[in-house]
Amino acid sequence: QVQLVESGGGLVQPGGSLRLSCAASGVTFSSYDLAWFRQAPGKEREFVVFIIRGGYSTRYADSVKGRFTISRDNAKKTVYLQMNSLKPEDTAVYYCAAGTDMRTTYYYTNSWNYWGQGTQVTVSS
Numbered sequence: 001q002v003q004l005v006e007s008g009g010g011l012v013q014p015g016g017s018l019r020l021s022c023a024a025s026g027v028t029f030s031s032y033d034l035a036w037f038r039q040a041p042g043k044e045r046e047f048v049v050f051i052i053r054g055g056y057s058t059r060y061a062d063s064v065k066g067r068f069t070i071s072r073d074n075a076k077k078t079v080y081l082q083m084n085s086l087k088p089e090d091t092a093v094y095y096c097a098a099g100t101d102m103r104t105t106y107y108y109t110n111s112w113n114y115w116g117q118g119t120q121v122t123v124s125s
Contacts, residue, residue, distance in 0.1 A: 001026045002024070002025070002026040002027050002098070002113075002114045003024065003025045003026055004022055004023070004024050004096050004097070004098060004114055004115065004116035004117075005022065005023050005024075005025075005116055005117070006020060006021065006022045006094065006095065006096055006116045006117065006118060006119040007020070007021050007022075007023075007119060008020040008021050008119060009093075009094060009119030009120045009121045010120075010121070010122070011122045011124065012086055012121070012122070012123055013123070013124070013125050014086060014087060014088060014123055014124075014125055015085060015086065016086050016123070017082070017083060017084045017085075017086065018083045018086065018121060019080060019081065019082050019083070020036070020080065020081040020083070020094055020096075020119060020121070021078055021079075021080055022034070022036075022078065022079045022080075022081075022096030022116055023076075023077060023078045024077045024078070024079075024098060025077065027077075027098060027114070029074055029077040030053060030074040031053055031100065032053055032098040032099065032100060033050065033051070033052050033053050033098070033099055033100065033101070033102035033103070033106065034050070034051050034053075034070075034072060034079045034096065034097065034098055035047065035048070035049060035050040035051070035096070035097045035099075035102070035106055035112065036048040036049050036070065036079075036081045036094055036095065036096055036097075037094070037095045037096075037097060037109060038090075038092035038093065038094045038095065038121075039092055039093050039095070039118075040089075040091060040092040040093075043092075044109075045095065045109050046061070047061055047106070047107045047108075047109075048060075048061050048064055048068065048081070048094070049061065049064065049068060049070045049081065050070075050102065050106040050107075051070045051071070051072055051079065052102075052103065055071070055072050055074070057103075058070055059106060059107075063089075064083075064090075067083065067084050067085045067086075068081060068082065068083050068084070069081070069082040069084075070082075079096055081094070081096075083121070086121075086123045087123060088123050088124060089123075090121060090123050091121060091122050091123050091124070092120075092121060093118040093119065093120050093121075094118060094119050094120075094121055095115055095116055095117075095118045096115070096116045097112035097113075097114065097115050097116075098112065098113060098114040099111060099112040099113040099114065100113070
């Protein structure tokens with residue numbers, strides 16, 4: 001059974017940083033493409049960032065480009081999201097997702113096979 005478990009969320013002031021982690025089990029982690037999505041209250045879940053299974057290609061939403069960085073450690077079966085220069089509009093529940101062959105469909109929520117339960121990020125003074 002595939003499980004994705006996010007951690008690292010919390011309350012941070014504008015301009016601050018957080019690092020989210022997503023640990024996987026029940027999958028051959030290195031075979032999966034990974035992504036982070038987020039969902040703010042009253043809004044649809046939206047794409048944040050994608051990393052291909054080999055880690056050599058990434059895609060970022062324009063809203064986070066230059067501030068967020070995705071990385072993965074296949075030995076630890078974990079994907080990370082380093083978030084810097086956080087803004088109030090980054091406030092959301094952040095979800096990691098796993099899937100196969102996602103290079104052309106990574107942007108779409110319903111393309112992904114597996115989801116974590118989410119971790120809350122609140123950016124506020």
